[in-house]
Amino acid sequence: DAGVIQSPRHEVTEMGQEVTLRCKPISGHNSLFWYRQTMMRGLELLIYFNNNVPIDDSGMPEDRFSAKMPNASFSTLKIQPSEPRDSAVYFCASRGSYNEQFFGPGTRLTVL
Amino acid sequence: GNSVTQMEGPVTLSEEAFLTINCTYTATGYPSLFWYVQYPGEGLQLLLKATKADDKGSNKGFEATYRKETTSFHLEKGSVQVSDSAVYFCALNPGGANSKLTFGKGITLSVRP
Numbered sequence: 001d002a003g004v005i006q007s008p009r010h011e012v013t014e015m016g017q018e019v020t021l022r023c024k025p026i027s028g029h030n031s032l033f034w035y036r037q038t039m040m041r042g043l044e045l046l047i048y049f050n051n052n053v054p055i056d057d058s059g060m061p062e063d064r065f066s067a068k069m070p071n072a073s074f075s076t077l078k079i080q081p082s083e084p085r086d087s088a089v090y091f092c093a094s095r096g097s098y099n100e101q102f103f104g105p106g107t108r109l110t111v112l
Numbered sequence: 113g114n115s116v117t118q119m120e121g122p123v124t125l126s127e128e129a130f131l132t133i134n135c136t137y138t139a140t141g142y143p144s145l146f147w148y149v150q151y152p153g154e155g156l157q158l159l160l161k162a163t164k165a166d167d168k169g170s171n172k173g174f175e176a177t178y179r180k181e182t183t184s185f186h187l188e189k190g191s192v193q194v195s196d197s198a199v200y201f202c203a204l205n206p207g208g209a210n211s212k213l214t215f216g217k218g219i220t221l222s223v224r225p
Contacts, residue, residue: 004155033212043156043201043215055210091155099144099163099205101213103155 002026004104006092012110018080021107024073025094033101034067034077035091043091049075082111114139114214116202121219125192133187133219135176135202143204145169145178145185146213150199159187159200192223 005024013019025032033048047057049069057067064083069075079086089108093101119134137145144163148156160169165180176187185202202216 042217045212048212050210056212093156099207099211099213100146100158100161103148103157105155 004092004094004102006090006104006107008107009105010108010110012112013082014112015083016081017111018078019082019086019109019111021077021090021092021109023075023077023092023104025075025092026096026102027073029094029096029102030072031095031101032069032075033093033095034075035093035103036088037091037106038088046077079109082109084111087111114143114204114206116204116214116216118202118216118219122222123219124222124224127194127223127225128191129223131187131189131192131196131221133200133202133221135185135187135216137183137185137202137204139183139204139206139214141206142180143206145176146203146205147174147176147185147187148201148203148215150201150218152198156201192221194223194225197221197223 007022031050034046037043046059047067052069067077087110089106091106093103095101115138117136146161147159149159150156160171162169162178168177174189176185199218199220201218203213
């Protein structure tokens with residue numbers, strides 16, 4: 001099993017640009033989670049999906065952030081426009097029949 | 113609501129020392145409990161889990177016992193190695209179809225040779 005796949009692994013962009021992060025969950029898992037991790041705020045849950053439907057997006061910081069899950073094998077997190085304070089490591093995780101989540105390697109985003 | 117409290121860090125130990133990292137929780141019902149580990153530059157990995165009271169999760173020499181009477185899930189290892197240096201997160205899942213993990217703040221462990 002390839003595990004949760006995230007792309008890109010690193011992204012450097014300039015303020016105001018659109019950023020799209022991608023995630024492929026483990027095959028057969030029906031829940032997907034997006035997290036953000038920074039030194040200041042620690043690990044934060046942004047949004048999660050169950051069977052491709054967004055269940056809770058209360059952690060999305062503002063309207064500049066959006067997430068989609070068009071099918072069971074793909075999800076995107078988009079930031080438009082990006083700002084320097086969005087710099088962080090973004091993790092995707094998926095969950096199957098049991099309660100444990102499996103995390104991807106993360107995307108390190110730097111907004112200049 | 114649900115919450116997880118971890119002891120304050122960081123923790124620095126010498127190789128082969130005994131490790132205890134405290135974790136207590138607040139939850140309704142019967143949550144599942146987890147320890148995750150994050151090595152530098154990597155994502156979180158599940159280290160061990162316990163799904164009911166008195167269960168003991170174990171992996172890679174680490175152990176934790178689900179204590180409902182004290183609402184605790186302390187992580188222990190008898191002899192730490194330099195390669196155990198990482199950030200450790202305690203977490204709970206209350207269960208249910210749309211449930212999510214609640215994480216503690218994490219604690220950094222450094223093991224010196």
